[in-house]
Amino acid sequence: MGKKIIALDAGHGMGTAGKRCLQSIDPAQTREWYLNDRIADRVQELLGAYDCSVLRVDDTTGTKDISLANRVKTANNAKADIYVSVHHNAGINGGSGGGTVVYYYNDAQMRAKAQRLYDAVVGSTGLIGNRSSKVIANGFYVIMHTTMPAFLLENGFMDSTKDTPIILTADHAEKTAQGIVSFLAAELSLRKNDDGQQGGDESNPSGDQSGSLPDKEETYYPAYTGKKTTLAPALAGIGVNSSYSFRAKIAAANDIKGYIGTAAQNTRIYNLLVAGLLKRV
Numbered sequence: 560m561g562k563k564i565i566a567l568d569a570g571h572g573m574g575t576a577g578k579r580c581l582q583s584i585d586p587a588q589t590r591e592w593y594l595n596d597r598i599a600d601r602v603q604e605l606l607g608a609y610d611c612s613v614l615r616v617d618d619t620t621g622t623k624d625i626s627l628a629n630r631v632k633t634a635n636n637a638k639a640d641i642y643v644s645v646h647h648n649a650g651i652n653g654g655s656g657g658g659t660v661v662y663y664y665n666d667a668q669m670r671a672k673a674q675r676l677y678d679a680v681v682g683s684t685g686l687i688g689n690r691s692s693k694v695i696a697n698g699f700y701v702i703m704h705t706t707m708p709a710f711l712l713e714n715g716f717m718d719s720t721k722d723t724p725i726i727l728t729a730d731h732a733e734k735t736a737q738g739i740v741s742f743l744a745a746e747l748s749l750r751k752n753d754d755g756q757q758g759g760d761e762s763n764p765s766g767d768q769s770g771s772l773p774d775k776e777e778t779y780y781p782a783y784t785g786k787k788t789t790l791a792p793a794l795a796g797i798g799v800n801s802s803y804s805f806r807a808k809i810a811a812a813n814d815i816k817g818y819i820g821t822a823a824q825n826t827r828i829y830n831l832l833v834a835g836l837l838k839r840v
């Protein structure tokens with residue numbers, strides 16, 4: 560078995576209409592995307608300490624609201640092991656209730672996992688609230704159409720006088736991220752990167768001089784770790800042909816059909832590249 564793959568998304572795009580904190584509580588009307596993305600980014604960072612790949616199926620700059628269908632497709636094509644979608648809730652309309660909810664799709668096994676995610680997040684943040692159900696079955700697109708266990712976290716309410724001041728804090732974001740990561744580490748039995756060499760299918764006890772590359776390097780381009788935020792410069796940065804025609808070949812090799820170089824298509828390829836999951840041509 561290869562590395563576990565964790566698919567993550569930060570809910571909506573930055574500009575998605577209506578998704579922001581209630582003005583009477585937060586005069587800045589902080590956007591939901593900002594709150595979601597701050598947590599998703601931190602989850603990704605914390606997971607860097609583990610032997611796993613993180614696949615952002617959204618646009619991490621928030622500029623483009625990647626369609627839900629494309630998010631799902633990217634996760635399914637990469638055969639991700641788990642999918643977590645980070646959101647913040649609304650519907651209290653200035654009331655004082657609130658709290659955390661985790662949505663899942665389907666069966667009792669998923670419900671048990673959703674409960675463990677809820678417990679991990681709330682155990683870390685303490686944001687319990689007054690929801691009658693904390694773990695709820697729902698047919699939300701990304702949890703229904705993904706082929707791996709998938710969960711949608713609503714991490715407190717953007718229109719609750721109790722929740723909103725809390726969810727705006729960096730401390731709450733950090734605790735949420737830590738809760739999500741502790742859930743993922745336990746659920747997928749992730750190993751810390753410095754846990755020694757036992758049992759790792761990619762470890763090489765003799766240290767070097769290996770006669771053949773590990774499978775992963777033959778299958779995927781090396782993960783891009785540089786600072787470029789768009790596809791062509793990132794490809795160039797790892798010495799891969801970044802021309803339009805070659806990007807079209809890369810798209811085809813990665814099940815991205817009908818490549819015409821749209822921003823959304825390039826973002827999907829870019830996110831695979833960052834995750835080390837972009838299949839070679």
Ligand SMILES: [Zn+2]
Nearest residue numbers: 570591646647
């Ligand atoms: Zn949302």
